[in-house]
Amino acid sequence: MIQESKLYRILRYVFLLAACIFVIIPVVPVVYMAFKTGVEYSSTNVLTPPSNWLNFYNFAYAIRVGKLGRALMNTAVILGISLSLQILFTTMVSYVLHRFEFRGKKIVMTLFTLTMFIPVVTTQTVVFQIIYRMRLVNKMPSVIILYSGVGIVGIYIMFNLLASISKELDESALIDGASYFTIYRRIILPLLKPACTTLLILNGIGMYNDFFIPNLYLRKNVQTFTVALYQFFGSTATPFEIVSAAILLGIIPIGIVYLFLQKYIYYGLAGAVKS
């Protein structure tokens, strides 16, 4: 067993502490600002704590004026449908690409990989025109369709788990008369549950935080949380104490999800790296 030197242990803690501070420091002003009055925000340093920790005015204002409740509900509906569809499609695509050999398989994989290198922004002029002509702008399905696509990261996460699922299981089922779809639905899909959870969390957080797509496609009728947050930003001035309160409110749902599902995130990420 390798003995840790005292210096190594000290250095480890110093670096860990520095990393913690690096992550926490930007959050501290947000928490402070959320409890400050507008005058306090303008007249004090961002790292000065609020004079009254029980000032919930900014939270109430953000919910009332920003209609954050409705925005969070819209976000939940979009995420619920998009993630269900995305996970379903990702597992199907991954199953086919992992288990079957067919002509053009490499091309399909290459195309999926290539999408990683195309920034979303660059394609939106064309995509917006398509969605517009489908008469879906300002409607929830526009964003749901765009979010439901299969991504290469999801495929790799699934591949990692599929590699550990013995092919003999598929073959036994095939001998017993099961169709490929039955094998997928009865055997593969249940076994892919941990990877699905990982994908759900990773992509869920990404979608929840996304501003670009919902702002472009859901202009006024259906606001998601990030778009609702944006309405507090003025062309020159912004009441950041209210924005901070809204941000804290937005962190709550994602924090709850994270607390319940964090072990799956670790599993999925570790697995993906190994793969």
Added chain:
Amino acid sequence: MKLKRLIALSLAAVLTLAGCSFGGDTQKDTAGSAEEAGASTDSDTENQASGETDLSSLKGTTINVYTQGGNLVLGEEKKDADGNTYRDESTAYLAQLAERFTEETGIHVELHVAANEDDVRPLFQVQDDSVDVYTMPNWSIDEWAAYAQSYCTLEEAEGLYGDYALSMPQKDGQIYSIMPARAYNQAVVYNEEVIKAAGYDEIPATLDEFNKMCEAVKAMGVTPISLHRVENWPLATVSDFAGYVAGDANIFTESLKIDNPFSPENPFGKTIKMYTQWKADGFFEPEVYTDFGVAMDSVAYGKAAMMLFGSWVVPQIQGRVPEGKDPSIIKFAPAPDFGAGRYVLSAPASNWSISKFSKNKEASRAFIEFISEDAQFIADMGFIANKKEIEPVIPDLYSIIDSMVEDGECTALIAPASDENTQANQEVLTEAGLYADYKYVGLLFDALDVTKPDDWTAYNKQVEAQNKAYAEGKEKLGIKWVD
């Protein structure tokens, strides 16, 4: 295998057909829109010429108005007695005007707040008809021409708005955005209590006196000028102040006439050096403001004495004056005499356009005309009604400037029209890598290290570098001043 191939071929055929029909539709739609736009231009011009639009036939119509003036729709942001931020709905002047318009005409108005041009640009790009009226002050002239319905001819606009029509967005003799107001711009917005405490009743008339006042304010521990340098757009004022230095509003564009516009012996270079000298003297805020709201608060609370901006900022700072104090302590006065006289820029303000793709062009025009004839609404916005037949209401914020212009103590310079020289100057600056983000000012301003206020070596080097880049850019593009 054959079946798979058949399916694949069929899918490819369907996709090809879908692609063709998509392209076909696009062409048809574009042509249709252009025809429609052309047709409505004729009918609009006809209506305008006859001066008759039967509004009763438009009853029940709904128009969608997109504006960047969030304050005018939702109300000014203010602080209550506890210091918390709220929207004062009594100042939602556009919302109130829209209600009055609906009462009088039966045309409904839906107001939408857009943060900036990018919010609505995609809708225009797909020729969407959901935008009827909009206000986008920062569009290029090509964008105006592409997306806005021609409002009237330049000749007609000159008849209604005089020389101010020349500065409205226009191309080939057509006005694309009507600006029914004017404003005195680029002056000193100051906190009267602060300068009084420093021993001054008004903004001094000369630069020397102005600098002395800044020293006196600084000695009180108050920031003389709030600049908000952390963003680039506040540097835009410098180009206008150069007009005051030269006594010529077009001096920035006239850089094209020389090869060394950034040298201090020329008006534009002199103005940048004046700003940088203020920096060296510690007249700007030492801290970094987190956003422009905090910068405005610094003047409202008396932590800074003044800002150098347009009139638009005055009502916003007045709205931020703490509870218990009179908002009118925030005043607006002309900049001092920088050597060529005392000037203030007078420019058309508040632009209103009809979308080329709107299906409610007549109702939209009626709404814009309603705005242009409401002198009180225009004054509430902080501007002066400019239509010839309308008796203007002068907002209080202009009381100092207006009386000084009347008395001949200050000259109003009409903002120059954007012409081929303006465009050419921008092209040269772009070629020189100096145009974006006001780099032509920012690079010089930032070249001086505020901790070494007497060392201007880096600044002078930057002047040389910018002059060289500008001259080379001009030569490379073959651009010359056109008389």
